Amino acid sequence: MPLSNTELDAIYLTLALASVTTVILLLLGTPLAWWLSRRSGSKVAMIEALVAVPLILPPTVLGFYLLILFAPTSGLGQFWYWLTGSQLAFSFSALVIGSVIYSLPFVVQPLQAAFQRIPPGMLQAAATLGATPGDQFRSVVMPLSRRSFVIAGSLGFAHTVGEFGVVLMIGGNIPGETQVLSIALYDSVESLQFAQAHRLAGGLVVFSLALLFCIYRVERHSAWRLRT
Numbered sequence: 001m002p003l004s005n006t007e008l009d010a011i012y013l014t015l016a017l018a019s020v021t022t023v024i025l026l027l028l029g030t031p032l033a034w035w036l037s038r039r040s041g042s043k044v045a046m047i048e049a050l051v052a053v054p055l056i057l058p059p060t061v062l063g064f065y066l067l068i069l070f071a072p073t074s075g076l077g078q079f080w081y082w083l084t085g086s087q088l089a090f091s092f093s094a095l096v097i098g099s100v101i102y103s104l105p106f107v108v109q110p111l112q113a114a115f116q117r118i119p120p121g122m123l124q125a126a127a128t129l130g131a132t133p134g135d136q137f138r139s140v141v142m143p144l145s146r147r148s149f150v151i152a153g154s155l156g157f158a159h160t161v162g163e164f165g166v167v168l169m170i171g172g173n174i175p176g177e178t179q180v181l182s183i184a185l186y187d188s189v190e191s192l193q194f195a196q197a198h199r200l201a202g203g204l205v206v207f208s209l210a211l212l213f214c215i216y217r218v219e220r221h222s223a224w225r226l227r228t
Helices: 005-038 042-056 059-070 075-084 092-116 120-128 133-144 146-161 165-171 181-190 194-227
Strands: none
Touching (some): 005 146, 005 194, 059 075, 059 165, 092 165, 146 194
């Protein structure tokens, strides 16, 4: 049975949300992970805790407070309406912001761990050759952390695809606007459309397994190269 327009819209919105979120996560998460890997102390530990909160906080709790923050009566909601002419809550932009916050640890933590494994002597050697901090990051840090960038981006993308609680709270269930795959699946089950639910759930299972296979494949290939 061919996919319905509603299912196609949900797939498109999910892929668009995951793609935009992953790009933003890599742009924001990379300097944050680098900073965390170079610092220590109680303030750094507090920032690490804030980044990691989505790992243990129920998604509906985060979604609830974001919904209050995005409400038309809030300062952010009023500023957004003045800036764009539309409300922030129950919009695609709200989904992006919520997804970035919710998936942040899945990008920051792998990158931070990779940066911490880089021997300080390599950066010092580059500095003695006249490399600026930016040159050191581009020529030393990024090549050595290439595998971790792939893993971090893949995890951020996959985690965004599988979101439910946060996106439901701040985006609702608006077909063609905020109804991503996880919400469409819930809607299909709630309306007893089990054939449609099987298609959506099966597709998500296949996607998850394929992505995890690729991640583990990269891990094993990198480990084999290090041994040889």
